[in-house]
Amino acid sequence: MTQLLVRYSRILEIVGDIVRVHVPSPAEGDVSAIGFGDLALIENILDPDQPPYMAQVIQLDDDSVSLQVFSGTKGLSTKAGVRFLGHPMQVTFSPNILGRAFSGSGRPIDGGPALSEEARIDIDGPTVNPVRRILASRMIRTNVPMIDVFNSLVESQKIPIFSVAGEPYNRLLAQIGANADADVVVFGGIGLIFDDYHFFRRAFEEAGVSARTVTFAHLGSDPVVEGLLVPDMALAVAERFAVEEGKRVLVLLTDMTAYADALKEVGISMEHVPSNRGYIGDLYSQLARRYEKACDYKGAGSVTILSVTTMPGDDVTHPVPDNTGYITEGQFYLHNGVLDPFGSLSRLKQHVIGKVTREDHGQIMNTMVRFYAEARDAQQKQAMSFDLTEYDERLLQFGALFRDRFMDIGVSLPLEEALDLCWQTLSECFQPEELLMKQQLVDKYFPQRQAG
Structure with missing residues (x-):
């Protein structure tokens, strides 16, 4: 891991999990300039035996940089030093990650061997050039009649499951992941309780599909920033499987409202001016950057995104489902334990119904x-x-x-x-x-x- 030569030791303030460090003009000999999203190591000078804190650049000012500390700032003082690593967050990618489970920071959490020798790739890269995309024309079978018959899921589609807390949306998501005719299933969980994480792992194992799944799980007890990384890690891995391996990849995310709440929490810590109901002003852009990773690649595989978006108070005008509806291509509406045929809509189903499915x-x-x-x-x-x-x-x-x-x-x-x-x-x-x-x-x- 390449580090910059300079250690910056002037910590201006620590607020919550945010550390702001004074950074003058880049010194001669630095490996590269500091970039948004880059990683940094914060070393506690008063306790040199303590492992360094991992952090990520979330704001750049004229003479200071704000860092989100992954594990929290407990035990960290202003007498610390910061070294920038010169690259953004990375995730392990190779065929060996199939069947494995990782935390929101990319660490294995399944008790399996470390993957330190495997290749690592940057997360949160740009979306695909439109000329590399082809028109959706293939169906992903899920064995859920209300989806397959009435609102078919199409490869390269981005579509949410709108629901409310307490509904069995995780059960539905696990069933789809276990039965979908995709080559690879990438699961990303944000703010999960441990029982939910264990439920997904067990469901994939019992269905005999764990060997084609990759899990990224952010638990409710984990640092908030790790929840923000889960969609990016899941989508980066999915993209590589699709482009380099030619795989048909289905990405399952739950819950994108928890992701938006994590963005809100970071925005409050940064004292950003809130928008509708306290959410960040660029919520639409943040969601769109993730959903637009869905793509059917010309000459390669495809990435399809199926996510859960819970609606507080069953309010579809809430900022998260409201913005999501403008980005995605329909929605599945899970209400009272069933998929409602009137609230659900797949805008791409006409590309496959009667064309790649039976005439009737x-x-x-x-x-x-x-x-x-x-x-x-x-x-x-x-x-x-x-x-x-x-x-x-x-x-x-x-x-x-x-x-x-x-x-x-x-x-x-x-x-x-x-x-x-x-x-x-x-x-x-x-x-x-x-x-x-x-x-x-x-x-x-x-x-x-x-x-x-």
Whole structure:
């Protein structure tokens, strides 16, 4: 690790986990100028046997540099020295990281061997040149019917799961990671409790897919700044797998609201002028820099991003989901333990439905949602004690079957089996002429035992 020759020893102030050091004009002989995001080592001169503190440059002024200390500033005095390393945060990358778990600072936390001899790459690099991108045209199967059938996930897509605290969004994310037909799954957890981290690790192991996963976990007890690094490390690794190895990579992130809260906390420490509800003014740009890493590379692999964004108070106008909605290509809405077909939307699904999937996919998707909307109306009539027709009774039956067979996030079905189950469900409640679908599709797929 190359260090600059100069040690700066004039600490101006320590506020929370922020250290501000006086830095005059670069001295002759320095390896390079100090850059935003560069790493630094803070050495406690009063206790030379104490390991140095790792820190990152988060602000550059005319004659001072502000550093975010990873492990906190407890035990650190103003009588300390700072050495700048001349490079930003780096993460280990090689095929040997598959199956491994790392902390928010990139340290192995799974009890496995150290990877000190492996190559290291910078995180948070620029997004891909648009001319290297190709139009999304391939589907990532998840075996979740409400996604595969009704809002297909497309390679290179960036899409969040909107939910609220207490909903089983981590269970859904783990299920997708375990069943997705991606070559590599990169999981990044921000502000996780240990039980959640252990849950993801166990879910991947029990599904037999841990050998193709990489985990970056920031626990709630870890320093805030490490949470800010998790998305960048996960995306840097995903990008390398896609570009250099030609892999189809799925990145799973939870929870991006925790990431935004960490940005807010650092902004408060830096005395930045807050924006909407106390969040930083460049929240949109910070989120966009991460989400825009999603890409289908020309002549290489792809990076697809599926993240969780919790909405405080179930408020979609909250700054984090509000900004996220402008960046991403739709959303999955997890509400009351189920994926809501009316709140969910994949804006890229038309690139794959009926093109790389079965011919009846588009028609069955529209018909199922139409009947479920009518079933909701019948439910309201029933709740208001109106008389129900025989058709209303069949709609109510369909609505109950739809929720049990498709909306429950515990259901796991391959796409073709889910499409067949759609036809089966329709046949149990309706006659062929009531479907209002193309006759050739009805003739081919509607169960014959119900025909006529």
